[in-house]
Every structure is written in structure tokens, then in C-alpha cells.
Amino acid sequence: MSRCIAVDDGSAGVCANCGKGSDAAGTVKLRNCNACRLVKYCGVDCQRAHRKQHKKACKQRVAELKDEQLYSQGHERPEGDFCPICTLPIPLPMREHSVFMECCMKRICNGCAMASFKRGMSDCAFCRTTTADNEADTLAMIQTRVAKKDPVAINNLGNSYFRGGLGLQKDMRGAVELYTEAAELGSIEALYNLGNAYDLGKGVQQDMAKAVEFWTKAAMEGHAGSRHNLGCIEAERGNYNRAVIHWLISAKMGAKDSVENIKRAFMEGVGTKEQYAEALKGYQDAVEEMKSHDRDEASALRRSRGALEGQEKVAGLLLDLDEGTLAVYKNGKRLGVMQKGLSGEYCWMIQVDNTGRHMCSFQVLVEKATMPADTCE
Numbered sequence: 001m002s003r004c005i006a007v008d009d010g011s012a013g014v015c016a017n018c019g020k021g022s023d024a025a026g027t028v029k030l031r032n033c034n035a036c037r038l039v040k041y042c043g044v045d046c047q048r049a050h051r052k053q054h055k056k057a058c059k060q061r062v063a064e065l066k067d068e069q070l071y072s073q074g075h076e077r078p079e080g081d082f083c084p085i086c087t088l089p090i091p092l093p094m095r096e097h098s099v100f101m102e103c104c105m106k107r108i109c110n111g112c113a114m115a116s117f118k119r120g121m122s123d124c125a126f127c128r129t130t131t132a133d134n135e136a137d138t139l140a141m142i143q144t145r146v147a148k149k150d151p152v153a154i155n156n157l158g159n160s161y162f163r164g165g166l167g168l169q170k171d172m173r174g175a176v177e178l179y180t181e182a183a184e185l186g187s188i189e190a191l192y193n194l195g196n197a198y199d200l201g202k203g204v205q206q207d208m209a210k211a212v213e214f215w216t217k218a219a220m221e222g223h224a225g226s227r228h229n230l231g232c233i234e235a236e237r238g239n240y241n242r243a244v245i246h247w248l249i250s251a252k253m254g255a256k257d258s259v260e261n262i263k264r265a266f267m268e269g270v271g272t273k274e275q276y277a278e279a280l281k282g283y284q285d286a287v288e289e290m291k292s293h294d295r296d297e298a299s300a301l302r303r304s305r306g307a308l309e310g311q312e313k314v315a316g317l318l319l320d321l322d323e324g325t326l327a328v329y330k331n332g333k334r335l336g337v338m339q340k341g342l343s344g345e346y347c348w349m350i351q352v353d354n355t356g357r358h359m360c361s362f363q364v365l366v367e368k369a370t371m372p373a374d375t376c377e
């Protein structure tokens, strides 16, 4: 028996261990290594004998195959990201560019919502149900759909528990249970939310491997925020090449944060100018595709009404010089007094802590600071 056959070469139609080829009589039947499909064997004995020698190449190929899938899937945004009326994808972040309708569990873009309102219609622009005007009715609407096992509704109820909205007591464990059920029923948003829960350790024990697992599933189904986060995780690990591949995908879906990160990578010398140019062009194309007359009009109206007011991300500070207090407001509600007994000169230092990773969470710290020296005089 010759032992000099190029055994580990998958192109050869021979057993990688013994070198036997399939014969005309069909007595030798070669089977692929199931994991990597790189090599063939004539039987289990040969496969076993060859295992030690093959292990490394096999593992490497399996990782390559996994990456190929990870990078090639999920370039298109999922169905839930499209406005059901104008059928255009909703700009990111979707929460700022659409309204969620609890009656039909659809996200309607600001453009269509405004157009419908202008026509004098105050009910849901999609299903024509009268919209709920209080938390209890809204919750009841969601619960009706939850009972019917609607994954979007279940995910939404999860959100309400997670944040303690709609008059519900904050319950993060309960939220995670609902996200899990919604994800099993096909909600991509729920996969993203589960990733966030594991990332932050809210409602579950913090577990980055699990966070990545959920974001990966969501990203491969076209979830832009999850794709962006996968890039951030890779960057944190110092894998900038992998990070940029992820961010390029999400940038082309219209994620501005991803373009910003690629820009930063380029400026810091861990990404190329070409990558930045590609990201920017892809992002601009995506934005262009999402434009419509109604949407332009709606955002102009929003800007004229004060862009910050009413947005969930925005907190307001009230400095009351009569009472000597500094209070924080959010969504028109007073959250609490940050400082009291204020008098005389104060200098406030505001720190914005945005790691750039999460599209929807960053921290603002307000602290008393020493007065800066007056350098002007």
C-alpha cells in the first residue's frame, strides 16, 4: 500500500487516511467529513485513525464556514422594518421615525402617520381601529394580541415590563420570559432584546457569550442594531477587521452609528479610507431609498416643534433659583431633584458616556465641578 498519496487534500477523490479511491464495482464508498466537507473517508475506522491529524484543519474550516454564513446572511432588513402603508423601510432608529400601533402591532412611518392625520383621520392609519388614549386601554389591546400568541405583541409586552411602562411594575425577569417566548415565535426584535438583557445582566445573569449568540441570530435575519453590536463586540476584542465587516453591513442598512464607528476606525488607523468611503456611500444610498415626500414633511414638522421634546432619550433639567433646586424631567414627568440648597456660584460638569455600542443607551452624569479659571481677562 502506497503511503505517499496527498492524503489531506479534499480535491482528491480518495480516502484521506488510506488513499483508497471509489472503484467501479462500488465496494468502496467515500463519505465526507460531516463537519468540514474538506476530506473523504472510506469508513469510520479510517476517519477515527485520521482524526488527530485532521482536527486542526477541520476546526479551522468549520469556523470559516460559520463566518461565511454570518457575513453573507441578513443584509436585507426584515419585514417588520417596513412601513405597511408606503412599503418603504423605516429609517433607523425606528423608534424615532415611526409610531407603533397597538391595535394591529404595525409600525407606521412618521410620514404616513402625518399624512393620515392631515386627512383628518385620528384612528389607526393602517387598520382604522380607534386608537387608545390611555395606558390601561393600550395595555388591554396588547394583551388581546398576546393571548393570540402574536410574537410582536409578546415582545412589546416584554418591553413594557422591562421599562415599567403602561402602568406595569418593572419586572425584568418577566420581561426576559416574554422575550424568550416571542423569539421562539419568530420575533427578531425579541432576539435583539434578549441579547441586550444578557449584555446588561438585566433580568438574567450577565453573559456575553449568550448576548452574542442572540445578536448573531438577529443579525443573520437582518436586524441592523444587532449587527452593529456584533461589530462593537469584535472591536472590544481588538478584532477590527471583523468589526468593520459587521459595521459595513449595518451601515448599508442605514445605521448611522456604524458609519461613525468605521470613520473612527479609519481615523485611528485600524480601518481603511476605502472602508469608510464604502460605508458612507452605502449609508447615503440607504437613506436616499428611505426618503419620501411625506417623511420629509413629517421630519421638518418635528424639527420645527423642537426636536428634543417628547423623545424618550431626552431628559430635561430644571434649575429653580427660587427654591435652589435642580430637578430632572423626562417625558414631561419630574423624575426627582438632583441637587438642593443651591446658592451662589456653581459650575456643572456634564459627562456623556457613550461607548458607541448600544444604539439606545448612554449615560449622562451631572456633577458639581470646580469653577474654570477665567482666562478671558
Ligand SMILES: [Zn+2]
Pocket: 015, 016, 017, 018, 019, 020, 041, 042, 043, 046
Ligand atoms: Zn480509508
Ligand SMILES: [Zn+2]
Pocket: 033, 034, 035, 036, 037, 038, 039, 054, 057, 058, 059
Ligand atoms: Zn473535517
Ligand SMILES: [Zn+2]
Pocket: 083, 084, 085, 086, 087, 088, 108, 109, 110, 111, 112, 113
Ligand atoms: Zn409609511
Ligand SMILES: [Zn+2]
Pocket: 101, 102, 103, 104, 105, 106, 124, 125, 126, 127, 128, 129
Ligand atoms: Zn392598527
